[in-house]
Amino acid sequence: MKKLLIIFCCVLSALSSLALSKNLERHNLPVDTICLADPTVFKDNGMYYLYGTGSPDGFWVYQSVDLKNWSGPVGKRNGHALLKGDSYGTKGFWAPQIFKQKGKYYMAYTADEHIAIAESDSPLGPFTQKVIKAISGTGKQIDPYVFRDTDGSLYLYHVRLQEGNRIFVARLKSDLSDIEENTAKECISAEAPWENTEKVKWPVAEGPTVMKRDGLYYLFYSANDFRNIDYAVGYATASSPMGPWVKYEKNPILNRALIGQNGTGHGDFFTGNSNQLYYVFHTHHTNNSVGKRKTAIIKATFTNGKPAVSIMDKNSFQFLELKHATK
Template structure:
């Protein structure tokens, strides 16, 4: 009994000597990756996966084939962004990684606000010299930065305003903030499939934007994330500001073509061969929402008119740790 007590005491002393946030998270080969609101950044044939899942920031995993993942491997105890290095103390949600003028940027949510941090590596650490949020009134979440073909940058995001509504604003060239004079609402949940529970707080969130054949396509997720009908729809426009016309074949990704509940809030990526994918999350099971699972599905724009986004339901699969 005395020996057991000494062992416990030693372990406890070790635990309090090293901050928990600095310790790497252990992963088990064969397990499904458990991150919500995922995004994948690809560079030189290497894929980096980030998402919502750690109370201390954002973990990052790596793959060379989009099938098997190792990590977490971020430079801050498995994290690419660690609490304290940038804005925010809690609620680290929905990161997006992009490269601009030789630097890596992470747009993310913390404290129900949006911030943008920088790094010299996809593995972090992502930091802010001045820890600050993006300007705007009220609560703002789910950022997505889109660089247009003319070089202009736009921030698509969600305002918690009479429901979760998607907005857009022009980013300043140095990415330090948005131009408040350019803020414009894009869309909100109003169609039957977007609010199957008839909630008084309808939800549209998780925006991501692609430009194809001269048109802008805004992909978003509707319904509360706890709903089995959480699903992905999309809208089209001739301008990054809209107006947006919702596509009649929405929802594009749902439990009906994946067999999984709570499908949504993800991001698009192109693999090394130019194939298009959408990475997103699902509920943990038919009876439990979390921890949410990370999944991927193949997508492509149709060849004929009118142009539509097509997804291959047979390609749906979960991401697995190596």
């Protein structure tokens, strides 16, 4: 009888493990390394929240208190912070960004190759729109990044698909309802050799992130097609959020030569404990396959001077891993 009980427990354990594996597979979740492309990390009240491209139905959110042990997805809509149907879009949910304004949480994101902004009372969602719509603009627009200047002015950096992926900026209305369309202006396009290593007819500059240091604006971006092993990160500087922008002469600052991983790019900066600056980004799944793209972080620093030089600390590079997975 004792042997039968042991066998039964072993079978039950195996079935439980199989059920967990099937559950993870059903939800398209990685078991160990988190696989979100175009990631962003938002810190709020001591908790880190991770979002990115991964679900066909919106955006999952993961959380961590130490950047090492992550759990999730933990969003309020079946693991999603934003679920299809609650806001604009039916497919192609890409490149979210979270920011806080007057006690509300906002998510700027891409869906159906257009940009929308949804709001929530919590970083876990649900992010919704009272009026379901995309922002204004000509043609297809992707990869939004909302920047709030020190005077409170809001700007939407984004990518427009016209003769290549080109980064634009436009003033954003104070109520976040739309851009001021007549202010839209091109920032940069992919022109340097490192930005188009395959010399394609549709060059790519995308994934903008903007910060301000000592009165100077820094625009970080990724170049090359994301499937290219040379997908990498560079930056440009300007004295105004509208430009003109001057690219750093020693770009790229994050690439496969630095960390030994292909397809490094399209991320966002966030500040951790002790005011440590981090860049969260994705890499190819392996050096022989693109997807599912894996999520990683690396420490970033700036030298003294104006402009300062941005440096990525290759020794701090790490993939983000799940502590456990939930529905």
